[in-house]
Amino acid sequence: MAGGEEPLLAQRPSSELSNEDNLAEEDALLNNEVRRQPEKRGWGKWREGAIFIWALLATAAVIILAVVYQHESSKKEVTPSPDGKRNLIFMVSDGMGPTSLSMTRSFRQYSEGLPYSNKLVIDQHMIGQSRTRSSSSLVTDSAAGATAFSCGMKSYNGAISVLPDHSPCGTVLEAAKKAGYMTGLVVTTRITDATPACFAAHVNMRSEEDRIAEQLMGEYPLGVVVDLILGGGRCHFLPNGTEGSCRADDKDIVGLAKDKGFHYVDDRAGFDKLKLGDAVSFPLLGLFAAGDIPYEVDRRNENDIYPSLHEMAQTAMAALSAATANNDKGFFLMIEGSRIDHAGHANDPLAQVHEVLEYDKTFASVLEFLEKDSTQGVMVSTSDHETGGLAVARQLSPEYPEYNWFPSVLANGSQSAERLAANYHAHLVTHPKDDMTAYIEKSLEKGLGIYDYEMKEVDLLVDEPAIAAYTFADIVSRRAQTGWSTHGHSAADVNIYASSPKGASPLIGNHENTEVGNFLRDYLDLDLGPVTKELQEKGALFDTTDAKGEKVGWMGRLPDNDERLDGQDHLEHYSGEHKKHKRHAGGCGCASEL
Numbered sequence: 001m002a003g004g005e006e007p008l009l010a011q012r013p014s015s016e017l018s019n020e021d022n023l024a025e026e027d028a029l030l031n032n033e034v035r036r037q038p039e040k041r042g043w044g045k046w047r048e049g050a051i052f053i054w055a056l057l058a059t060a061a062v063i064i065l066a067v068v069y070q071h072e073s074s075k076k077e078v079t080p081s082p083d084g085k086r087n088l089i090f091m092v093s094d095g096m097g098p099t100s101l102s103m104t105r106s107f108r109q110y111s112e113g114l115p116y117s118n119k120l121v122i123d124q125h126m127i128g129q130s131r132t133r134s135s136s137s138l139v140t141d142s143a144a145g146a147t148a149f150s151c152g153m154k155s156y157n158g159a160i161s162v163l164p165d166h167s168p169c170g171t172v173l174e175a176a177k178k179a180g181y182m183t184g185l186v187v188t189t190r191i192t193d194a195t196p197a198c199f200a201a202h203v204n205m206r207s208e209e210d211r212i213a214e215q216l217m218g219e220y221p222l223g224v225v226v227d228l229i230l231g232g233g234r235c236h237f238l239p240n241g242t243e244g245s246c247r248a249d250d251k252d253i254v255g256l257a258k259d260k261g262f263h264y265v266d267d268r269a270g271f272d273k274l275k276l277g278d279a280v281s282f283p284l285l286g287l288f289a290a291g292d293i294p295y296e297v298d299r300r301n302e303n304d305i306y307p308s309l310h311e312m313a314q315t316a317m318a319a320l321s322a323a324t325a326n327n328d329k330g331f332f333l334m335i336e337g338s339r340i341d342h343a344g345h346a347n348d349p350l351a352q353v354h355e356v357l358e359y360d361k362t363f364a365s366v367l368e369f370l371e372k373d374s375t376q377g378v379m380v381s382t383s384d385h386e387t388g389g390l391a392v393a394r395q396l397s398p399e400y401p402e403y404n405w406f407p408s409v410l411a412n413g414s415q416s417a418e419r420l421a422a423n424y425h426a427h428l429v430t431h432p433k434d435d436m437t438a439y440i441e442k443s444l445e446k447g448l449g450i451y452d453y454e455m456k457e458v459d460l461l462v463d464e465p466a467i468a469a470y471t472f473a474d475i476v477s478r479r480a481q482t483g484w485s486t487h488g489h490s491a492a493d494v495n496i497y498a499s500s501p502k503g504a505s506p507l508i509g510n511h512e513n514t515e516v517g518n519f520l521r522d523y524l525d526l527d528l529g530p531v532t533k534e535l536q537e538k539g540a541l542f543d544t545t546d547a548k549g550e551k552v553g554w555m556g557r558l559p560d561n562d563e564r565l566d567g568q569d570h571l572e573h574y575s576g577e578h579k580k581h582k583r584h585a586g587g588c589g590c591a592s593e594l
């Protein structure tokens with residue numbers, strides 16, 4: 001870990017708080033106890049009996065009323081009539097927990113001078129919460145998380161719409177396509193990354209992104225099922241040996257897509273020609289970055305190179321709406337704010353607030369679309385999990401902690417830690433002999449707006465360029481007093497939002513993530529069973545090769561134990577992890593971004 005954490009001794013000096021009442025109040029809160037008033041005594045026995053009977057009757061009445069009410073309200077649930085045309089927009093804020101919202105809300109209030117009553121758009125649409133565990137761990141990854149949404153079933157970390165027995169499960173998007181809906185996927189990460197992949201691909205390991213690219217272009221048992229794709233990940237579509245490729249083999253997936261009739265755009269000029277949806281031809285493949293589209297905080301300075309999430313979403317909604325105008329069926333569109341998660345993995349609060357603000361802007365544009373569109377529709381938005389174990393508070397010294405965090409630090413910066421580190425690495429290549437101190441100081445001042453850096457921070461950046469991204473992010477986090485408990489995911493419940501609580505009433509309250517998937521299925525009136533069956537039957541006849549040209553099942557290899565994200569095959573059982581991990585304490589602990 002960069003810097004080395006200070007010990008977190010929460011000993012409270014007794015002199016610091018003298019007010020007895022406050023102390024008691026706080027202890028009650030900390031110990032999760034309710035402070036009770038002393039009970040009154042001296043009631044007669046007969047009176048107790050009467051109260052008991054009264055309580056019994058009242059309870060019975062409440063139960064009867066509750067049953068009657070529930071019966072009534074279930075009749076009133078707004079499930080659209082089975083033959084009614086409808087659109088469904090499913091938004092995923094990857095890695096966004098409730099604390100990301102608190103942080104972003106306060107950041108916006110601070111940077112725009114708004115009152116504390118000012119909310120984000122998304123805040124006004126919260127209807128429930130989702131519990132996120134996977135079949136293999138209490139802490140899910142995005143693959144198992146998205147499989148819960150796409151198939152409505154729990155699977156293991158790393159699974160792209162395959163079940164724990166490694167059989168494929170039919171997805172909402174596939175079933176929607178078969179039922180006559182048009183379909184779309186819009187993301188800011190690679191389109192081959194776990195969340196989008198789970199809707200229209202099936203592989204045993206999420207790392208098989210080359211294979212996912214082929215499947216998205218119809219090279220799998222169901223053929224082409226996605227009508228519109230906008231996002232990053234171009235390098236997985238270009239043959240090895242050509243510029244900008246990251247494929248292991250020499251298959252030309254862009255060529256394949258064109259052969260199948262896809263219209264292909266790969267830059268800002270091509271995106272602009274789509275006229276925000278007015279000039280889209282289907283099917284459409286738009287890949288605007290070799291890998292991920294840059295974080296919004298960096299992208300907004302490169303607006304002539306990359307489109308934003310809300311522009312891509314608007315394009316998709318307008319185009320799908322127009323293309324289905326005369327159809328019996330509407331469309332299913334998944335929109336992902338993919339890189340909220342990456343900012344969490346990077347522990348970079350500055351990058352994250354801008355990702356969340358862009359997601360909020362996109363959320364607002366979806367609401368506007370639904371309001372104006374003549375077809376009935378619903379938008380549901382949730383996260384697959386929380387990332388980073390974010391806390392908007394951080395104890396930096398052994399003394400009793402301050403109750404505060406500082407959005408002004410985030411407001412001073414204009415670049416992500418990822419971008420600063422990438423620039424630094426590029427500078428090292430072009431200036432291998434230089435002392436980097438002056439360069440680093442300029443990065444901190446110009447990129448992060450931080451002037452009170454310490455020499456030990458600068459030295460760490462100079463001496464350990466490999467962990468520069470983490471160090472830059474940590475320098476910001478410490479000053480803002482934002483805390484992170486991991487560079488990975490956490491098991492926190494995440495919020496569920498909807499365009500209207502009525503339209504998504506089955507998701508009101510606290511739910512398992514699979515219930516979100518079931519809602520998507522039910523709203524579109526789909527049956528996933530036949531799709532699963534078709535995948536299995538046609539899949540049995542479907543052989544493919546791996547990068548070395550060796551024959552392999554169409555869903556690819558099974559994960560080895562060391563390729564699993566959930567440790568090994570034990571669930572809740574602790575078996576000495578603390579000791580095992582201590583051995584690595586000297587390393588940087590750099591998690592890859594998953």
Ligand SMILES: *[C@@H]1O[C@H](CO)[C@@H](O)[C@H](O)[C@H]1NC(C)=O
Pocket residue numbers: 240241245246247248249
């Ligand atoms: C591209 O092919 C070369 C030569 O076979 C190989 O060394 C390289 O690893 C391949 N690239 C990727 C991304 O797998």
Ligand SMILES: *[C@@H]1O[C@H](CO)[C@@H](O)[C@H](O)[C@H]1NC(C)=O
Pocket residue numbers: 408409412449450451
């Ligand atoms: C923000 O930047 C200004 C200079 O532009 C600097 O004086 C100030 O100290 C910075 N604020 C924070 C919170 O770092």
Ligand SMILES: [Zn+2]
Pocket residue numbers: 094095141142143145341384385594
């Ligand atoms: Zn995720």
